[in-house]
Amino acid sequence: MDVVALSRWQFAITSVYHFFFVPLTLGLSVLVAMMETMYVRTGNATYKRMTKFWGNLFLINFAMGVVTGIVMEFQFGMNWARYSAFVGDIFGAPLAIEALLAFFLESVFLGVWIFGWEKLSKGMHLAAIWLAALGANISALWILTANSFMQHPVGFAVENGRAVMTDFWALLGNPYLWTQFPHTVLSGFTTGAFFVLGISAYHLVRRREVDFFRRSFQMASVFGVIAIFLVILVGHSQAQRMVQFQPMKMASAEALWESEDPASFSLFTVGDEKRRADVFAIRIPALLSVLAYNQPTGLVKGINNLQAEYEQQYGPGNYVPSVITAYWSFRIMVGTGFLMMALALLALYPTLRGRPISQMPLVKFFPWVIALPYIANTVGWIFTEMGRQPWVVMGLMKTEDAYSPNVPAGAVLLTLIVFTLVYAGLMAADVYLLRKFAKAGPPAPESDKDGKAEQTPEFETAVP
Amino acid sequence: MDLNTLWFLLIAILYIGYFVLEGFDFGVGILLPFLGKNDTQRRTIINTIGPHWDGNEVWLITAGGATFAAFPQWYATLFSGFYLPLFLILLALIVRGVAFEFRSKDEHPLWRKSWDWAIFGGSLVPSFLWGVAFTNFIRGVPIDGNFVYVGGFFNLLNPYALLGGVVSLLGFILLGALFLALKTTGELATAAETVARRAWAPAGVALLAYVIATYFFTDVLKQLGVNPGPVPLGAPIFLLVAGYFIYNRRSGWAFTMTVLAVVSAVATIFMILYPRVLVSSIDPAYSLTIYNAASGQYTLRTMTIITLIFLPFVLAYQAWAYWVFRKRVGSKAEELHY
Numbered sequence: 001m002d003v004v005a006l007s008r009w010q011f012a013i014t015s016v017y018h019f020f021f022v023p024l025t026l027g028l029s030v031l032v033a034m035m036e037t038m039y040v041r042t043g044n045a046t047y048k049r050m051t052k053f054w055g056n057l058f059l060i061n062f063a064m065g066v067v068t069g070i071v072m073e074f075q076f077g078m079n080w081a082r083y084s085a086f087v088g089d090i091f092g093a094p095l096a097i098e099a100l101l102a103f104f105l106e107s108v109f110l111g112v113w114i115f116g117w118e119k120l121s122k123g124m125h126l127a128a129i130w131l132a133a134l135g136a137n138i139s140a141l142w143i144l145t146a147n148s149f150m151q152h153p154v155g156f157a158v159e160n161g162r163a164v165m166t167d168f169w170a171l172l173g174n175p176y177l178w179t180q181f182p183h184t185v186l187s188g189f190t191t192g193a194f195f196v197l198g199i200s201a202y203h204l205v206r207r208r209e210v211d212f213f214r215r216s217f218q219m220a221s222v223f224g225v226i227a228i229f230l231v232i233l234v235g236h237s238q239a240q241r242m243v244q245f246q247p248m249k250m251a252s253a254e255a256l257w258e259s260e261d262p263a264s265f266s267l268f269t270v271g272d273e274k275r276r277a278d279v280f281a282i283r284i285p286a287l288l289s290v291l292a293y294n295q296p297t298g299l300v301k302g303i304n305n306l307q308a309e310y311e312q313q314y315g316p317g318n319y320v321p322s323v324i325t326a327y328w329s330f331r332i333m334v335g336t337g338f339l340m341m342a343l344a345l346l347a348l349y350p351t352l353r354g355r356p357i358s359q360m361p362l363v364k365f366f367p368w369v370i371a372l373p374y375i376a377n378t379v380g381w382i383f384t385e386m387g388r389q390p391w392v393v394m395g396l397m398k399t400e401d402a403y404s405p406n407v408p409a410g411a412v413l414l415t416l417i418v419f420t421l422v423y424a425g426l427m428a429a430d431v432y433l434l435r436k437f438a439k440a441g442p443p444a445p446e447s448d449k450d451g452k453a454e455q456t457p458e459f460e461t462a463v464p
Numbered sequence: 465m466d467l468n469t470l471w472f473l474l475i476a477i478l479y480i481g482y483f484v485l486e487g488f489d490f491g492v493g494i495l496l497p498f499l500g501k502n503d504t505q506r507r508t509i510i511n512t513i514g515p516h517w518d519g520n521e522v523w524l525i526t527a528g529g530a531t532f533a534a535f536p537q538w539y540a541t542l543f544s545g546f547y548l549p550l551f552l553i554l555l556a557l558i559v560r561g562v563a564f565e566f567r568s569k570d571e572h573p574l575w576r577k578s579w580d581w582a583i584f585g586g587s588l589v590p591s592f593l594w595g596v597a598f599t600n601f602i603r604g605v606p607i608d609g610n611f612v613y614v615g616g617f618f619n620l621l622n623p624y625a626l627l628g629g630v631v632s633l634l635g636f637i638l639l640g641a642l643f644l645a646l647k648t649t650g651e652l653a654t655a656a657e658t659v660a661r662r663a664w665a666p667a668g669v670a671l672l673a674y675v676i677a678t679y680f681f682t683d684v685l686k687q688l689g690v691n692p693g694p695v696p697l698g699a700p701i702f703l704l705v706a707g708y709f710i711y712n713r714r715s716g717w718a719f720t721m722t723v724l725a726v727v728s729a730v731a732t733i734f735m736i737l738y739p740r741v742l743v744s745s746i747d748p749a750y751s752l753t754i755y756n757a758a759s760g761q762y763t764l765r766t767m768t769i770i771t772l773i774f775l776p777f778v779l780a781y782q783a784w785a786y787w788v789f790r791k792r793v794g795s796k797a798e799e800l801h802y
Contacts, residue, residue, distance in 0.1 A: 063565035067558040073528050077543025088536020089759040093767055096529035103522045104778045108785050111515035115801050119788055164760040404544035406612045415551045426562055433569050
């Protein structure tokens with residue numbers, strides 16, 4: 001493998017791994033902050049125990065997100081020096097702003113939150129977790145500002161062989177950003193919700209800490225339904241922008257070889273990438289046009305037509321991403337999304353009707369559904385990034401031109417192997433700790449200062 | 465002052481802040497296995513930097529981001545050129561950060577011991593390599609006419625740079641020992657003071673050797689972008705004064721003086737560099753400067769406005785966090801969150 005391929009593998013592995021931890025940070029930080037808010041408002045000690053129990057799981061996950069994030073900050077320069085020099089004028093700004101506005105907020109107030117239980121007033125302590133959660137979610141805004149530029153460059157000009165920023169507000173107002181940002185953050189909220197639902201269900205089935213986990217489950221079910229509903233809604237408008245800004249990505253996601261009007265939606269396609277043709281396909285007529293334009297007609301461009309168009313515009317070359325990757329990653333993401341929607345609604349039902357959660361259908365499978373948002377998050381990013389190929393910045397720079405010319409392939413191979421091994425080891429330690437604490441449940445309630453222990457009902461009862 | 469100079473100054477301040485703040489928490493990490501005689505002591509040591517290490521590290525992330533935004537060519541040349549040392553630093557920071565969070569979450573002695581050594585190694589490696597890296601900045605490295613670093617890994621490990629590594633390592637150990645003397649009580653505080661006394665003389669000798677070597681191995685005398693005045697003398701003088709306080713067991717003052725020594729040393733390096741950011745050993749014309757490596761004026765102006773608005777808040781709440789945790793860390797189990 002050459003240095004470009006190795007660098008791509010390293011970027012793929014380190015970023016997928018990084019994003020394994022980020023969504024839970026985004027969602028669980030908000031859920032923990034909501035739990036502590038309930039504690040401060042009601043004084044109910046169960047909410048304090050919830051804050052600490054879920055907060056502990058949050059921190060185990062958070063540490064991994066932070067340290068893997070450091071690599072992301074420096075990797076552009078290490079492995080993609082030509083890219084960094086070419087777009088740094090634009091791309092560096094959101095990264096610097098992210099560190100200044102988000103990372104400081106997140107890390108300082110999280111430190112205060114972890115260590116400040118005895119040192120701060122209730123209100124200040126609550127403010128600390130909200131500020132940390134805010135920091136985490138603001139960081140998503142800025143890093144996605146940078147990523148949106150790669151998907152749909154705006155607010156720039158090319159001068160002396162470098163892209164330079166001409167309009168900061170255009171960069172921040174990038175229409176691509178304002179679907180990608182909510183889609184990503186809400187996916188994080190969904191991840192947090194499913195994490196809490198799954199672990200709570202595990203304990204509720206075993207009739208342990210029923211009051212504690214019922215409250216957790218109920219909170220997460222409401223949060224989760226809202227989040228996944230919005231994820232899908234925003235995802236729909238994101239796909240519409242994709243038709244507009246990245247038609248090749250859309251065409252690949254649909255295995256649409258030739259332009260169609262009205263365009264059909266692929267239910268299942270086995271294609272031949274070399275010949276760029278279907279081997280076997282079931283397609284629903286006009287549905288893609290409906291999805292793209294909210295009406296039964298409308299041109300959706302096909303892969304072959306776009307290839308010809310790009311050859312005219314950018315010169316000879318292959319402008320088609322890996323269709324099989326784009327097609328299946330898109331389908332798995334969307335399919336998992338709708339499955340999560342159904343499961344979230346299922347989980348909401350006992351919450352709304354005040355029914356015991358332990359009797360909910362499929363409740364025993366809920367610990368396993370924690371995997372679903374992780375699958376969707378991962379394939380979602382694989383689709384976003386792989387679907388943009390061969391471009392690193394859409395229409396401006398190809399990935400094959402973005403590498404560091406002075407870094408030998410051997411060095412990248414070495415770092416690729418070591419990162420992968422170290423990350424695997426850390427992942428094992430992380431999963432071990434998460435499992436251990438999740439299965440153990442919260443520690444026994446501490447007595448209040450006035451000596452009365454909190455109430456923990458033994459049996460789950462219906463609440464209006 | 466033009467915007468390029470302002471951003472050079474800002475990045476210098478970020479690195480100075482980083483080396484002071486993470487300097488002492490690196491030192492604490494290095495001393496962990498030696499000063500912590502039992503698990504409670506080791507937990508106490510880790511808890512002294514518990515609320516702060518992550519916020520301290522963000523100074524580096526911000527310096528990296530600011531370099532990318534303001535001087536993309538510097539970011540590209542430096543990080544691709546110093547590929548392997550930077551990789552080692554990243555690896556160290558990764559295991560170290562996770563170790564703080566994971567270490568006390570399981571009782572098993574082997575688990576805890578492994579993470580303790582991860583904290584040690586994760587603190588030792590960057591303490592040394594940052595000195596090596598910064599010394600190479602001023603010594604000059606082979607950079608060609610396309611702003612591409614063409615030296616290998618071992619080119620960076622020259623004697624002068626290695627001496628720089630020893631200086632930063634000893635300096636951070638001294639900072640860490642003094643920090644622990646301030647933040648712990650009893651036996652642990654006394655042991656930390658002893659370490660500070662033992663580390664002071666070697667740190668002083670190394671620094672003195674480094675200052676002398678700097679006159680021989682850099683163009684500090686020939687090319688003065690900015691006349692540093694008495695600043696280069698600051699590091700040895702402050703360290704000398706720190707010695708006085710160390711031997712009189714006034715750890716607060718000793719810590720302050722050592723911090724000032726670190727500030728002067730890093731400030732001197734940036735003064736020697738200015739207006740360059742990376743010195744080419746091939747041809748002075750190939751050196752990266754704050755002009756040929758910079759972003760456009762529009763980006764610099766935008767970033768300046770954003771920074772001027774938000775930086776005061778960042779500094780204020782981080783200072784407040786240090787104020788919240790100003791007391792010494794006791795050994796009561798319920799107060800040890802790590």
